[in-house]
Amino acid sequence: MEGRRIGPYQLLHSLGKGGMGSVYAASRADQEYKKIVAIKLVTSGLDSAEMLRRFRNERQVLAGLDHPCIARLLDGGSTDDGLPYLVMEFVEGLPIDRYCEAHHLSLTERLKLFQKSVRPFNMHTKIWWCIAISSPATFWWDRMANRNCWILDRENS
Numbered sequence: 001m002e003g004r005r006i007g008p009y010q011l012l013h014s015l016g017k018g019g020m021g022s023v024y025a026a027s028r029a030d031q032e033y034k035k036i037v038a039i040k041l042v043t044s045g046l047d048s049a050e051m052l053r054r055f056r057n058e059r060q061v062l063a064g065l066d067h068p069c070i071a072r073l074l075d076g077g078s079t080d081d082g083l084p085y086l087v088m089e090f091v092e093g094l095p096i097d098r099y100c101e102a103h104h105l106s107l108t109e110r111l112k113l114f115q116k117s118v119r120p121f122n123m124h125t126k127i128w129w130c131i132a133i134s135s136p137a138t139f140w141w142d143r144m145a146n147r148n149c150w151i152l153d154r155e156n157s
Contacts, residue, residue: 001024006026006041006085007075007077007085008028008032009026009027009029009037009087010028010029012024012026012027015038017043020058021041021043022040024038024039024041025037025090026038026039036090037074037075038089038091039086039087040086040088041079041083042085052084058086059084059086062088063076069119071089071090071091074089096113096114096117100113
């Protein structure tokens, strides 16, 4: 898939896989501006009418979410072969379990981090669907100085 063009984006490398799709790092291929994004595509073979409906529904739910710790939906569309995709903000970081291990956090520190991680769930009842997809790989701790937790829909490869 690397090198494939999806709309104005070119896939760079795999970031992971989730229940409905694969997520790739991508960059603008049309040279209008430079930006790295995350693109989620329906996994080949899982493109039943029901799965496509669920994917489009997820894309619409994401379009309505606005929280500083939830990766934002930037764009979406359909590939040349008609499969839906979504383009999200790219967040560099570690899944929360790996972050805790790498920083040798105590149980108390892990619980405090978990409390901070689930705050976005309180923002609106619309996002309770996130609980169904939640795993340690859903919560990413960024590598920036502000140390924010992000909710992302991707599993580690």
